[in-house]
Amino acid sequence: MIGWFTSNETFLLTALAYYLVGLSFQVVLRSGVFSLAAAGFWGIGAYTSALLSESLGWAVAVVLALVLAGAPALGLAAVVARLRGLYLGMATIAFDLLVVSLAYGWDSLTGGALGLFGIPRSATLLSVGGLAVVATFVVAMLQSRAGGRFVDALRTDETLARSLGIETGRLRAATIVLSGVLGALAGAVTPLIFGVLGPEESGFPLVVLGLTIVVIGGSGSWAGPAIGAVVVTALPEVLRGVDEWRDVVYGALIVLMVIFAPSGLLGLARSGRHGLRRRVVRAPVTEGTGR
């Protein structure tokens, strides 16, 4: 067992980093607050830990990464407070691209297009796993009980949520900040896993990755990105023989998931369980539900 873990360490660390990326998008998709800024904050977190982990140690570097992402996340949340849906998505993608151009342009700090090399690979299953557990705890507790009902109400019907007394403005802002900090955490651990960091790693491709993970896994809870991250990490291994078809398979997978399982593998599992229970326990509902 331990042997399997150590021989697959890179696979597991990658899956954990992907999980954190997915978690930052789960927060967004479950609440319907379409902030895609997590990719930009990933960049801030990644460069912070890449630059500081050697001199300060990985733990301090990760904490600094979260602080350096959290402060601008608060500012961003205030700036985009009035934006909804697609407009919020566009504005936050602009933020992501801003971070990418900073990474390219600020040569002296980021190494420009070449990126950073020789970053100490200090990530261990224990450290990254521990951080993932903490992040999971935070998200799971925030989405428990009334907190879960609040984000579901915000996603489904914001007007209704407000008329039920829910402070949706604060909830939206908190969602943007939480997603950003989780993105920064994912970014902070990644260069500590691979030892290198380039400017092309954050930005739009990361948004696609995060959304893919959640679309595959589901956005109902933290378990969705956990499932999605394992699938997305394992796919390249599975598709090793047909490398040139990989993107096609990715695309097809997403289309199929969206059409046949819009709430992801997690949703599929849940509705299977629910349907089964209903068939076993309850008589079928015969009356129509329409007007």
Added chain:
Amino acid sequence: MTDALVCDDVEVHFGGVKAVDGVSITVAPGSLCGLVGPNGSGKTTLLNAVSGLVPLTAGRITAHGEALAGRPVPQIARRGVRRTFQAIRLLSTLTVVENVALGADDGRRLFDGLLRPRRSARADHRSRELARDALERVGLSDVGDRLPGELPYGHQRRVEIARALAARPRLLLLDEPVAGMSVEERREIADLLLELKAEGLTQVLVEHDLELVTRITDHLVVVDFGRVIADGDPDETVRNEDVREAYLGRRHDAAGPRSHGAVRAADGG
């Protein structure tokens, strides 16, 4: 005793459209006030103004002596002013009891699940208890664990009322709660509203079914084109000529001199 709801010369304009154009209404505590009028007469806009969803162009709204106009929607809801909507607005992914519990949840305590887990567990327990009570109240005690989509239409509308009741409101605004229901279901909802009135809950009922409204309300307000055209005892009010005209339309001149409406129309030129 302060009035449960006072609308004082309320105006709501959308661009050039005067959806509500100088409405003054007073609702006594514990009363069941009907609000009727043709489609597009401004009934729902007035409810939206009271619950804060649309800003007032002019006028004042107070509930139990406290000014409402200008306050954010969640604050108004937390002051005990709750409502139902014309369309069904239940969350399809939550169970019925969770939907109703949302009415009882304290919408300020957004992060208690993480920051004060024990308190959040207690509050959740309490919300679900209130939700079950409210469901029992509307006659749906055994469907709490189902999804709203599994219930027939009339029961979904009851769940909406239960969600408002779970908040234990001081003022309940009902926007066409029996629309699309069968005669039998209408009677049951009417009985429920009468029971709630007997318990002292102040209600404003927007409804098209005049027979039902005159039977259960003790005060009827008729609006047309954003203005109050009649206000008072329900039975007298529905006999009012202006009201009949607004509801039934003006009779064509060919209807003859018996028609009061025709005479008025001719007079008005």
